[in-house]
Amino acid sequence: MDFIFLVFSSFSLLADPVNFTYVILGFVIGTIFAAIPGLTATLAMALLLPLTYSLSVETALMACASIYMAGMCGGSITATTINIPGAPSSMMTALDGYPLQQQGKGALALGHAALGSMFGGALGALLLIALAPFVAELSLLVKTTGKFSLLAFALIVVVIAQRGRIPQAGLAACIGLMLATVGLDAMEPITRFTYGYSSLTAGIDLMPVIIGTFAIAEVLTQASSRTDITAAAAAASKVKIRRRDFLPAWSDIRKIGLRCYLKSSLIGYFVGTLPGAGGSMGSFLAYTETVRTSSEPETFGKGNPQGIAASESANNAVCGGAMVPMLTFGIPGDPITAIMLGVLVINGIQPGPQLMADQAGLIAPMLAALLFSAVVLIPLTLWLIGPYFIKIVSVRKDVLYAVIALLAVVGSFVSTYSTFQMFMALGMGILAFYLRRNGFPVITMLLGYILGPNLEEFLRRSLALSNGDPTTFFTNPDSLFFVALTLVFIYFLVIRKPAKTPEVAKTE
């Protein structure tokens, strides 16, 4: 209860002009990046990562939270108006949003998307605020062996969730784990895989890994694909939207029903808590569930506002869900929470069970900003600058990618003031580019890199405590729970093989 009060009292921090400016800026930047096809809010956060060095931790985390929330709803703008989802999580929104646009009701579709995003984002944030302290208390019951099993569970789920390309995901995870082993050993004073380079003794820094994986790889992908967004820009210039068109009619909202908003948001929230699932999976599951239970399923895909509401409620609720494992166990649920974890680590904060107890004051403002972004900024920005957002795709590609490349390379210099990190970011960018090009999920590599050190440390500690007896992982109840959970997931995702994962979910 204390934590809930702390979060709500943290709203006062938004009255600080500096915090408020960064939250608003974060939201606008997140929306712009999510709305431009090919760019993502993850990229926005990766580029802004160097900023965290000059900001207070609270301000940086508040800005990250607003980017996250904006990133989930921003993609719906271009998904609806020109049928090109700005973010993978908005793929399902395009199914009903674009037909509505073709019927001349594009603004109304955006209004429904904003309402769904607001509901889902707020519910996800509230659930996070309410449940995170209890999850943190529960997580205190997880000891060393259990922690290893939990991390192994997270990594295995991330790999097997990539149905149809499990070997690719497995190899990507191994590459991440290999990168994590470079440098000084965590338990003994010996260096590994430095090959004589003293710069590698401290290991590979998180900053160049994130910047390289997301920003530089994106620039290389765009350079190799030569995707022409001129058509999108031309289509965007024809779209005319007025502010009053954004407001959905009360009768429409009643027709969609509270049940649809609530169920979709809960689906999104719980999907978010699963490592590697992401917003696209959440919106897909919520959308299919809404179609399944609808009395008129034939209307979906033809401009049914219920489809937009389900998809957007779910993908924004994912924000709250994905933060639960990130804050309580240090396990990021998706690429954005992986970068947020980086912000915490860079600032010397170690996520885990003790975080809620020891440093709740740092986390509470971030959750307040997440809720604020959902409830206030989503409707406000859509109403104020919604009609102009669609013009975002008209930005010159040459200028856009030159700016991204400059910010990425100089940003990687910031952490150590050495060009070594810049080369490292370039190397990671090339690696991530080739992984993406060959169908390897780079988020799995990133999670392998992030979880690797703890995975190894807890494995060695567990076996040291049990005198080398590997049955310790099956005899300790906390560990056994996660082993059983892993087997359940393997059964449902690999052995039973339910419905094929949609392409939309694979893209994230």
Added chain:
Amino acid sequence: MMLFNRQLIFLYFTLAASVGYLVTALSLGAPIAESGLTPAFFPTLIGGLAIVFCCILILQALRSGPEADPVEEGRNYTHVWVVVAIFFYIVAFQPLGYFLSSGLFVFALILLFSKFEKLLQKALISAAIVVVAFIMFQQLFGVRLPTLWG
């Protein structure tokens, strides 16, 4: 040639890197000593797993037969030039200072992503980007960027 399509070359390279990693891991010593795991254990395990995954993927690619290479028509090497530009930018970053190296870098990238025309306009845009980024990094973020004048 079926044995050397683009994806297989990437997998062969990854396999070679994984084998190199495993050999280095084994050179760290015995993975298990006195009932405990040594610093060599985890890398050995990961290196081994990486090799297994590589072999599975190579076998899958070989069994699935040759695939039509979608980039055959109009093959594009812009990304290679972008890598070259970033490499030389990093090399020149400290000796030439932020302004000169960044100006040339941004100008080069704008040319790579567009047509070789309106050079003066693009040079002016590059200069403006570099100045705005400098203000952002140096003044807003408090980052010390290298300059020619010290």
